[in-house]
Amino acid sequence: MGCGRVGSTLAVSLEKRGHSVAIIDANSDSFRRLPSDFDGQQVTGLGFDRDALRQAGIEDAHGFAAVSSGDNSNIIAARVVRDTFGVKNVVARIYDSERAGIFNRLGIDTVTPVTWSADQMLRELxxxxxxxxxxxxxxxxxxxxxxxxxxxxxxxxxxxxxxxxxxxxxxxxxxxxxxxxxxxxxxxxxxxxxxxxxxxxxxxxxxxxxxxxxxxx
Incomplete structure (x- = not known):
């Protein structure tokens, strides 16, 4: 979910590794970030909408990444995918590190860009x-x-x-x-x-x- 810079890069990387990919975004213009030879499915809709998820093939999915720009959307989508469709391999991008810790304890893996970036900068500095x-x-x-x-x-x-x-x-x-x-x-x-x-x-x-x-x- 999310065809921004991270989502589009992730989708292309997964496809290059031989995976079948579907990407959901509420704004169809976002799919312009994908290369012309991208073969994955492009679904316009909300990533936590059950119909959009079904259209993207969530019932056969082995993993789901919620990488939209909003923490709330990512959290809701991750929980719907895990709790409604039974997908265990779920990762959500969460900017708020405190909330990320809470959802980790609930069984949803999270990536916190601010904390990760700070750690990388410290490592270089x-x-x-x-x-x-x-x-x-x-x-x-x-x-x-x-x-x-x-x-x-x-x-x-x-x-x-x-x-x-x-x-x-x-x-x-x-x-x-x-x-x-x-x-x-x-x-x-x-x-x-x-x-x-x-x-x-x-x-x-x-x-x-x-x-x-x-x-x-």
Missing amino acids: IAHGPHVEHTDSRYGVTLVWVDIDESWYGMDVANIQRITDSRVAYIGRNNEALFPQPDTILQDGDDLWLLVSQQRTHAVQRIMNHEVQEEHR
Whole structure:
């Protein structure tokens, strides 16, 4: 739902990957954003209108993306698709991050452009992370790549997890992903990805890019 810049780009990308696509928009002029060779179905109507959804083939759909410019429209459409038509794979774009968290807890996956853009800008502006790779707002868990002070090299995973109150997701070593055991030793040159609670991302990064405290050695 929504044939703006995001919706049209998403529709074209899905079609290029071999998926059949239908796109709904209340303004038929919006379909001009689609390339002339776009083969997907174009339905003029409201994305939360059941007739428009049926015309777009919602009863056979494997996924639904609500990416109109309005939070309320996206939320309503996502809930209609999930609750009325039983589509489980539903994603809604929500600008209000507080509301996004609520709907995540209700089982509707959300993308928050403002928060995502801010995270990306911070990643480019600040050399020392935390570099957020993924956040699951529903459960308050974040996957981060952390900058490591050299004093941490030689420490095992069990102690890293204990000190940072996190979980080591994987280690990048020699261009390969290593899924470590508790006794795996962090080596010079390793990259480290941690799973941490969302509110502790900055605290964990501060711990990791400073020298290991003497009492933890």
